[in-house]
Amino acid sequence: MNKQLQNFHYSHVLVLGLARSGTAAAKLLLANGVKVRVNDRDTADDDQVVKELKEMGAEVIVGSHPFRVLDDIDLIVKNPGIPYDTPLMEEAQDRGISIITEIELAGNLAGNSVVGITGSNGKTTTTTLTAEMLTESRQPVKVAGNIGTVACEVADSLAPEEKMVVELSSFQLLGIERFRPKIAVLLNIFEAHLDYHKTLENYRQAKFNIYRNQGPDDYLVYNADDPLLTEAAKEAKSIKVPFSTSQRLNHGVWADESFIYFKNEKVICLKDIVLVGKHNLENILAAVAAAKLAGASNEGIRKVLRSFSGVEHRLQYVGKVKERLFYNDSKATNTLATKKALASFNEPVILLAGGLDRGSTFAELKDSLQNVKAMVLFGETASKLEEFAEEAGVQVIVKADDVHKAAELAYGISGEGDIILLSPACASWDQYKSFEERGDMFIQAVHKLK
Structure with a gap:
């Protein structure tokens, strides 16, 4: 089905970023007869998606973000993850070009x-x-x-x-x-x-x-x-x-x-x-x-x-190993989400946390650590979290190379009745493509322990 865009007054559109949303936006615009230029820094010229879009009539420029991609453009459909303070985005704003995401x-x-x-x-x-x-x-x-x-x-x-x-x-x-x-x-x-x-x-x-x-x-x-x-x-x-x-x-x-x-x-x-x-x-x-x-x-x-028990990677019950309960909360990418996860348990918790360093402090977590008997830390924020945990009075603090190793170490220091909780309080992109990949690695580690 190809629906027609209504009251769409743009004639030459730059699609910036070729992730799933960019590819879908480019195809939609082409199907609506709009002239489309696509620009992506990280995609190769021989990529199948690039070939497909060229065959559909798009101009595709990959490998860098030259300012010339903005020439004769009256609208940019931007990948949501691209910040507005990049040189290309600042140049686009200086030129007065409208910028939207594909949700528009x-x-x-x-x-x-x-x-x-x-x-x-x-x-x-x-x-x-x-x-x-x-x-x-x-x-x-x-x-x-x-x-x-x-x-x-x-x-x-x-x-x-x-x-x-x-x-x-x-x-x-x-x-x-x-x-x-x-x-x-x-x-x-x-x-x-x-x-x-x-x-x-x-x-x-x-x-x-x-x-x-x-x-x-x-x-x-x-x-x-x-x-x-x-x-x-x-x-x-x-x-x-x-x-x-x-x-x-x-x-x-x-x-x-x-x-x-x-x-x-x-x-x-x-x-x-x-x-x-x-x-x-x-x-x-x-x-x-x-x-x-x-x-x-x-x-x-x-x-x-009466039946819904939660979504994957959000306080997902993974299983029990020798009376230890494992929960995957990999989607907890900020401190508030981890606070909420910790508030769900009255049992002793071993918390697995860490990931991309986005400049956040972890002070908000301090009041939520009453049941946390140990922390196993990984990723870019491991040292920052270690310092925080020491100040907060956590008795046992261990560092791990990745989530798989963190699960093994947590099991090694746990006792019967403990909750082993992956709730990282950080985004995943320092080590993983997504929080799903991070959660899946944790689940694999638990199954291996079984």
């Missing part, structure tokens, strides 16, 4: 079928829950964005009756012009990605873009327990649907000690929910709100919550 193209194709979900933590869980609740309610849905398929590919194949539930990063949301989800979900905002955004305020403003183009017929689901988000939501023109774990909300989703409610309607008894942790209750409330607004039934919601 996806929004153009999907129209008012988009359920967009963002936040510092919980995006994947909430996106997965929302989609499954709709599926169990016999509402046709496709998942896109940071999990699953590239959003513009999904949007291009979206049937009129289908919803697109999309997980959105701050990097994607920074590059929008008119992107407008019918239902926007704003889970939380904590300090993250400051190496990219430079300041916390810049990061917040990128996240707030999720509702900035919404109108009075759209919905904004937000965390009413967060004063910052409650204040920010005031500027939204959409219908506000707050969620809370601590207060009754007649116009939102909330929980008391026994039930989850949508407005004043009982949806499910808390004891019937499989997924553990207060942070996951917040994710569940947000998903209930988004799913109900998108047409899910209480029966469909209940069916999901």
